[in-house]
Amino acid sequence: MASRAREMRIVETFVDCNDVLGDQVQLRSRAAENGYLYFPRLLPVEDVLTVRHEILQVADCHGLLREGIDIDKGIRKEGVYIDLEYDKPTPPELKRFYNDILSLHSFNAFPHHAIVMDLLELLLAESTFVHPRHICHVLFPGRFDHTTEPHQDFHPVRGTRDTWTVWVPLGNIESDLGGVAIARGSNQLGYLDNEFVTSGQLLDDKTVWHWNPFSCGDVLMFHSLTIHQGRDNVTDDTIRLSTSARYQAISEPVDAAALTPHWGWADWEELYADWERDDPLKYYWRSLDLNTQTYR
Template structure:
């Protein structure tokens, strides 16, 4: 049995930018307890709960803050019924403000020793319990976000997250070998890295306010949520302002509205289009990795393999090329026939 080791904690290094940078270069991740104040995180977490409660995703026979899931409803990104509810969370001004918290930005200022670019795009996660098929498979963020490889994700659960609720595991040192081979999978991202990384996985419990920070090439995966509760978290990303960013990271999350819609009911203008003052070097998106994923998904779907469904939905919703969308739509119809 392959028992996962616990994260190496870096809380004691939080004010030492040089030491943090050295550990990131060595391990590919940092685990820092209490990085963000509890009240700031819980405020956003409660707003997320309000959204999913209105969508019927919580069990009406339990208090909302118990987080107990409605067992009659299970859906996942990028299914339309999921996004219909999920997109409401992105209208929250506080959810966008959280990624700008001075404790996070200040940490990266010390690590980078220069101005920080907070990615406009952030990702919220809603993980239903006891649905292992929907658990996020091992993958690398770089394949999806591109830009500079020296981009770092902050994974922040919006509530206490003990091991039995899942959370995130990282394969220590896996960021040093570039892009790993992958295949198509169900769950977030629609793909998974094929190497097992035995002996390299690190995992642990989170209290609200704890943060896991990792390199864009770090292989990481969701862990099965074995409780009865929905798990909520956000992924926010950071890089040096002097390095390139992909156009995909300049937009809001796909299917969840454009910036004018997002900003519609905000009370302040402070964070609206904040990146324009920094004049980032925005580069076109390179579809080479998605083209590889899509070729695999098309073949799987033609063979009747439903595992291709998540990748096909992503093509239909997000690929700018009409011929690809048409082929994916046809194959989805065949799978659902």
């Protein structure tokens, strides 16, 4: 199975930004230069592992994990995978599995982590809005045609260009699990034709990619114009889990689609079915004065 990711000839490690964590000027300067900010071990490991555990419990309930092994290891049942079938109807079992993840309270609360919100507020210097469309990335081993191809998030996300994606590995991601790589400085190229980005035509062998294995607690955030791609999961049997959420200044335009659940296989009412009736996380964006636009 061919990978959808572009081959990376030049790979350098991410620039560690923990040294400028509270410094708005330096954060903005690194962000403008590289298109991303990387903070190793920023989040408490236990906060990340709680979300990981609950997602793996869902995977276990759906019969995806190998029996007799600690579920937290994320080992798939032999030969089993669940993902989109291109050019075919979406398997109903994938919809049920993914909607069960999107229903988790911990999963929905995670992007609001105070450490991440404080960081974004400093960077954006405004009240920050986190899109409720939180995404869980589940990559099964050997499913190389499901490795995320190079793209700019502005293409699917729209709204303001000054939107940041916060990508968090749910657990350690060693080299063979892959993770996400950044085309360094690609944010400076502006908004590009998506077809040329995904096909790799705009990238060449001189593109400098930043990537390294991730540890649990790491946070990688990148601008909406920054080209990034997944790396293949070449393990024999381990599922790669990560999350991504998008942040912007509350006064900037936001696409109405960003207020809906990812993939649209369920609506919020269905996803909230087992939550407390008056949970403040439910529909939290409805009480905010958003600049909502419809782009399609």
